[in-house]
Structure formats: C-alpha cells, structure tokens
Amino acid sequence: QQPVQSPQAVILREGEDAVINCSSSKALYSVHWYRQKHGEAPVFLMILLKGGEQKGHEKISASFNEKKQQSSLYLTASQLSYSGTYFCGTETNFGNEKLTFGTGTRLTIIP
Amino acid sequence: SAVISQKPSRDICQRGTSLTIQCQVDSQVTMMFWYRQQPGQSLTLIATANQGSEATYESGFVIDKFPISRPNLTFSTLTVSNMSPEDSSIYLCSGREGGTDTQYFGPGTRLTVL
Numbered sequence: 001q002q003p004v005q006s007p008q009a010v011i012l013r014e015g016e017d018a019v020i021n022c023s024s025s026k027a028l029y030s031v032h033w034y035r036q037k038h039g040e041a042p043v044f045l046m047i048l049l050k051g052g053e054q055k056g057h058e059k060i061s062a063s064f065n066e067k068k069q070q071s072s073l074y075l076t077a078s079q080l081s082y083s084g085t086y087f088c089g090t091e092t093n094f095g096n097e098k099l100t101f102g103t104g105t106r107l108t109i110i111p
Numbered sequence: 112s113a114v115i116s117q118k119p120s121r122d123i124c125q126r127g128t129s130l131t132i133q134c135q136v137d138s139q140v141t142m143m144f145w146y147r148q149q150p151g152q153s154l155t156l157i158a159t160a161n162q163g164s165e166a167t168y169e170s171g172f173v174i175d176k177f178p179i180s181r182p183n184l185t186f187s188t189l190t191v192s193n194m195s196p197e198d199s200s201i202y203l204c205s206g207r208e209g210g211t212d213t214q215y216f217g218p219g220t221r222l223t224v225l
Contacts, residue, residue, distance in 0.1 A: 002153070030212070032213075032214060034216075040218065041115075041218045041219060042154070042203075042216045043216075044112075044213055044214065044215060047212060047213065087153060087154065089154075089214070097142050097159075097212075098142075098156055098159060099144075099156070100156070101153045101154040101155075102153065104152075104153050
C-alpha cells in the first residue's frame, strides 16, 4: 500500500523551514528519503531503521516515530538547491528489500 | 556509492514495436529493480531483476509485456514489448547496495510511443 505524504506541495522563501511527512497504515521496516529534481534521477538522502530514530545533520534531518508508521523530513533554513520533489520509500518487511514510494511532495524555494 | 547508467536516455517508438533498455552498475549490487514514473507522479515498481533467473513482477506487470534479464551482478535489461501510447513513461533502473541498504537510481529512459 502506497504511503501518503503531506503536504502535496509547498512554496517557501529562502531561509524558511519545511517539514514533510510520510505516513503508512502499518508498521514499516525502514524508510528511505529521496529528492528528485525535474528531469533527473532520485537522489538518496537518508535511511531510517529504528523506531524513535532521528538522523541527519543541521540542515536536513529526519525522524521515524516509535510505532514505525510515520517519518518526517526536516529542511532547515532552506536553500534554493533544496527545490525538487521529495519521496519517501518504505520497506514493509525485513528481507523484503523492495521500496514502495510515497505520493511525493513538491518543494519550491523562491529567493 | 553505486553509479548507474542507462541507455538509451530517450526514444520515440511506433506502436506495436519493442524497445530494450540497458542498465549498467559500476559496482556490485545485491538487488536490481525496474521502476516506471509518469511525469509528475511517484515511482511504481515493475519488477525485481534476479541474477540468472526469472524476474519477480509486481501486480499489474507481466513477463510477456516487460521481459527482464540480469545475466550478472552489474547488468540488466528491460524490454517494453508490443508498445502502445499508454507505455509512454520514464523507466528507471535501480540498484541496492548490500551492507548499506542504500538504493541508487539511474538517470532514466524517457519513452514516447506514437
């Protein structure tokens, strides 16, 4: 079942913060985050495996809730280069190894 | 990190013909996958390419329409057979690194069927 992302689209000014959510109806094994710019391949950002985990760095980080049904991607002090469509890819079972991608969030950063 | 190349990068084909897309990974990956992406949409998994054996297809995709080969760890092909305009899409090859579980994507093949 496809995970649902919210919001569908967001427009920010440079320097503003954004939060992108990825929700699943059942517990997940892992969540992978990607950014895709128009006409390009998705680029891997990070993977979360453990409930309650938070990882990343000051500018781009992500969390995975305790129940492992929701993950959030945090973009802080956004830059023009952050523009693109963000996808979460979810893995439902250990060893399954195939990702089901979320509905996507289009992020536009304006000067 | 794995670097994945695909060819062709784009093609325009006539209805009823077939196109084979090639995917090459620069390092060994444990898993290879083929995805389809309509412009502005999410990625849909077509199949998992298994080395030396038949691919594993997702619901809605069949081997007769999308035959896949993976003769070794770093190379795979996807054929789109008997094409119709509904097959117009971007086809993406992906490889998963063992150990890191990181999945990388090729640049995609943009297919237009007339």
